[in-house]
Amino acid sequence: MAIRRKLEEGQQAHPTVIYRYLPIEDHQEEAAQKGILSVPTVIAVIDGTEVAREAGYFSLDKMLTRLERYMKMAGEAES
Structure with a gap:
């Protein structure tokens, strides 16, 4: 449930992300x-x-930080 809640919060911060x-x-x-x-x-x-892709025991915060970088790079590439 904790991961699900954190992903929902991330989606609110990034409405273009599909969760x-x-x-x-x-x-x-x-x-x-x-x-x-x-x-x-x-x-x-x-x-x-x-x-x-992460499975089992992992740091969701680290994964979300990595995804933030991907999204920024994708945004810069579109500009």
Whole structure:
């Protein structure tokens, strides 16, 4: 729940970010197709390309910091 709440807060800060919670017990086939083998798993996709994936025990803050850099680089590239 803590990760889910933090991701929701991140989405509020970045409204263009699409956040999706996938309860693995209800979506086992889709999870398998995406290569999700453990819980929790957080996958970040920018412009259709997976740019980050963390699973199990990890620092969500570090992952979000890394994603901030990706978003800034993408924004600068569009300018």
